[in-house]
Each structure stands twice: as C-alpha cells, then as structure tokens.
Amino acid sequence: MRQLALPSYHIIIGAIEDSLSAFLKDKSYSSVAVIVDENTKEHCFQRIEPVLPDHYVIQIPSGEQHKTLNTAQKIWSQMVQNNMDRHSLVINLGGGVIGDMGGYAASCYMRGVDFAQIPTTLLSQVDASVGGKLAVDFQGLKNFIGLFRDPNVVLVDPKFLKTLTPQELRSGYAEMIKHGLIQDVNIWNRLMQNDPWDGMDWEAEILESIAIKKKVVEADPFEKGLRKILNFGHTIGHAVETLSFSTDKPLLHGEAIAVGMAAEVLLSIEKCNLNLDDARIIIKHLSSVYSDIDLSILSRSDELINYLTKDKKNRGGRRLFSLLSAIGKSEYNVEVSPEEITASLSGLQNAWL
Ligand SMILES: NC(=O)c1ccc[n+]([C@@H]2O[C@H](COP(=O)([O-])OP(=O)(O)OC[C@H]3O[C@@H](n4cnc5c(N)ncnc54)[C@H](O)[C@@H]3O)[C@@H](O)[C@H]2O)c1
Numbered sequence: 584m585r586q587l588a589l590p591s592y593h594i595i596i597g598a599i600e601d602s603l604s605a606f607l608k609d610k611s612y613s614s615v616a617v618i619v620d621e622n623t624k625e626h627c628f629q630r631i632e633p634v635l636p637d638h639y640v641i642q643i644p645s646g647e648q649h650k651t652l653n654t655a656q657k658i659w660s661q662m663v664q665n666n667m668d669r670h671s672l673v674i675n676l677g678g679g680v681i682g683d684m685g686g687y688a689a690s691c692y693m694r695g696v697d698f699a700q701i702p703t704t705l706l707s708q709v710d711a712s713v714g715g716k717l718a719v720d721f722q723g724l725k726n727f728i729g730l731f732r733d734p735n736v737v738l739v740d741p742k743f744l745k746t747l748t749p750q751e752l753r754s755g756y757a758e759m760i761k762h763g764l765i766q767d768v769n770i771w772n773r774l775m776q777n778d779p780w781d782g783m784d785w786e787a788e789i790l791e792s793i794a795i796k797k798k799v800v801e802a803d804p805f806e807k808g809l810r811k812i813l814n815f816g817h818t819i820g821h822a823v824e825t826l827s828f829s830t831d832k833p834l835l836h837g838e839a840i841a842v843g844m845a846a847e848v849l850l851s852i853e854k855c856n857l858n859l860d861d862a863r864i865i866i867k868h869l870s871s872v873y874s875d876i877d878l879s880i881l882s883r884s885d886e887l888i889n890y891l892t893k894d895k896k897n898r899g900g901r902r903l904f905s906l907l908s909a910i911g912k913s914e915y916n917v918e919v920s921p922e923e924i925t926a927s928l929s930g931l932q933n934a935w936l
C-alpha cells in the first residue's frame with residue numbers, strides 16, 4: 584500500500600480489502616452506509632463487503648442526470664430510516680457522481696458525518712475524489728449546490744478499473760494528461776512514451792497524478808489562485824461537453840476536456856508563448872488517443888463562446904483561462920477575447936489529425 588498524507592486525511596493506494604480494513608480497524612462507527620449505483624453494486628461491492636461491519640446499502644441510479652437534490656434527498660431519507668446518527672460513516676463507492684453527491688449528502692446530514700471516498704473510475708481516482716469539492720447539479724447547472732469538505736479518507740484501488748469501459752478509461756486519462764501538462768513534464772513524457780492501454784504501470788501513474796492534484800489543492804484549497812490551473816482545458820472543454828449533449832454524439836467529460844486542451848494549447852501559443860513544436864506534439868498525442876471524436880461542434884463558436892462566458896469561474900463577463908507557458912508550466916487568469924477563441928476553434932479543426 585502506498586500512502587499520501589494531506590493535512591486532514593490520507594489517500595491510500597492499494598488493495599481495497601487491506602486499505603479499508605486498516606481504516607476501519609480502530610473506528611467504532613454507530614452505523615455504516617455504502618452508497619452504490621447499479622454498476623458499482625455489480626462490479627465493486629463484492630470486493631469491500633467481506634471487510635465491512637454491519638452496514639446498509641443505499642443504491643442510486645447511475646448517471647449525471649441523477650446527481651440532483653432529489654437523489655440526495657433519497658439518500659437522506661434512507662439514512663433517517665436506518666436511524667443513522669452523527670457518529671455514522673458513509674462510504675461512497677463509485678465514480679465522480681457518487682463521490683460528489685454522496686460526499687455532499689454526508690456533509691449536510693446532521694451538519695456532517697464522516698465519509699470515505701472509494702473512487703472506482705479513473706476520473707474519480709485521479710481527480711474528483713481529491714480536493715474536497717462536493718456538489719449536486721441544480722436546474723441544469725452543473726455542481727451549483729455544494730460545498731468544500733474533505734473526506735476522512737480516500738481509498739484508491741486501480742483494480743476497480745478492470746470493469747470500466749475503454750471509453751470511461753480514456754475519459755479519465757485526459758485528466759492525467761492535464762496534470763502532466765500543467766505541472767510535471769516527467770509525467771507528460773512517461774504518458775507519451777507508454778501506450779496507455781498496454782504496458783502502463785497504472786498504480787504508479789495514478790499515484791503521480793493524484794500527487795499533482797493534492798499538491799495544487801493543498802496550496803490553494805478554495806481556488807483563490809493557483810488551483811485555477813486545474814481548469815486548463817476546461818473553459819472550452821466544458822462548453823464543448825455541454826453543447827455535445829444536444830447532439831447525437833454526447834461526449835464524456837474527459838473526451839470534451841481533451842478537445843478543450845487542444846484548443847487551449849493553440850491559445851497558449853499566442854497568449855503564453857508556448858513553443859510551437861511542443862504545441863504540435865501535444866495536439867498530435869491528443870488527436871491520436873481521441874481520434875474518433877467528431878469536431879464539427881467546434882464550428883458552433885458563437886454558442887460555445889456564449890456558454891463559456893457564463894462559466895461560474897469567470898468574473899464580470901471577462902473570459903479567464905488557464906493556459907500553458909511550457910509543458911509542465913501553466914498560468915491562470917489569462918484574459919482571452921472572443922476573436923481569439925474563435926481563431927483557436929477553427930485552427931484546431933485543421934490541426935487535429
Ligand atoms: N469534485 C471534483 O473535484 C470533481 C472533479 C472532476 C469531476 N467531478 C465530477 O465527477 C463526475 C464524473 O465522474 P465519472 O467520470 O467517474 O462518472 P460517473 O460517476 O458517472 O461514472 C461513470 C460510469 O461508470 C460506472 N462505473 C463506476 N465505476 C465502475 C467500475 N469500476 N466498473 C464499471 N462501471 C463503473 C458508473 O456507474 C457510471 O455509469 C461529474 O459529475 C463531475 O462533475 C468532480
């Protein structure tokens with residue numbers, strides 16, 4: 584087992600049977616609830632069941648469309664029905680949807696009970712489960728109702744990834760690329776050299792990737808400054824993701840972020856002097872891993888700009904981006920004009936292989 588210590592909690596990477604029993608060993612929770620969806624119930628729950636004390640299973644339907652106050656309310660109802668008191672533990676066994684919503688539900692229940700994150704998708708292992716952001720979507724607005732609160736522990740077992748679809752795996756891989764690009768050229772170089780789907784040391788790479796996120800959020804837990812670099816690829820990426828939902832080819836989060844990163848690499852050349860050769864290499868890698876993504880959506884630049892201008896991370900109608908000044912180095916609060924965005928969107932349609 585490998586361990587990363589945050590000031591208030593630990594992230595433990597290794598076999599879940601060992602890490603979960605070690606976490607529970609010296610605890611005396613009055614009750615334990617495990618939140619699952621139909622997929623994590625089928626593929627992941629049997630791994631943790633043998634080491635759990637008496638517990639309740641709260642099953643919710645999978646999918647972002649269920650990341651709502653309505654589902655959170657159903658979680659609370661079951662917690663009340665099971666007489667869970669403030670000395671209880673909630674275990675969130677699932678991807679980012681369960682982690683964000685289960686963490687939110689646990690944090691509000693009786694003003695907050697303990698919760699453990701057991702992320703079971705690559706995206707949630709390297710990204711969502713670390714950093715304390717918890718939320719549900721509200722009236723179609725993503726992550727609009729929520730709070731910051733750290734879990735009591737994060738237990739990461741790369742073996743859970745075996746039952747993920749290749750598309751989900753590739754979605755999480757985009758966030759690993761992002762961590763390398765914004766902070767660590769060595770991560771980027773290793774990801775470039777190894778075929779991601781064959782011969783990669785997942786446990787080691789997941790650990791490195793989490794370490795980047797951990798370092799950044801520790802330095803700026805409430806996103807006043809540095810933490811914004813984690814938004815690289817996300818300003819355009821979120822707009823692409825949202826717009827894709829109204830087409831017959833909706834994109835997964837990481838797929839949209841891959842497109843967003845490529846477009847923002849083009850902006851980085853203009854705005855942050857990113858070296859042209861490095862920009863080419865990044866776009867080449869992204870366009871080979873995500874080669875099947877249809878980029879026709881990029882021609883809807885007015886809609887994309889309109890959407891990203893409303894992004895809750897912007898202030899006063901200014902469009903603020905996190906961009907790269909080199910591979911492994913990033914800047915935040917870089918103001919970009921609509922014309923520059925339009926140029927990057929059409930430039931990417933030509934640069935994407
Ligand atoms: N809190 C944060 O900092 C943060 C960061 C990034 C993303 N997020 C949030 O994370 C969510 C996306 O997370 P996600 O990509 O994990 O999606 P997800 O939680 O919807 O999971 C994707 C799919 O995989 C299934 N699944 C999960 N684990 C599995 C396994 N081991 N085997 C087979 N199937 C499995 C799920 O049931 C689901 O159908 C979004 O809501 C996003 O807002 C939060």
Ligand SMILES: [Zn+2]
Pocket residue numbers: 710758817836840
């Ligand atoms: Zn993301």
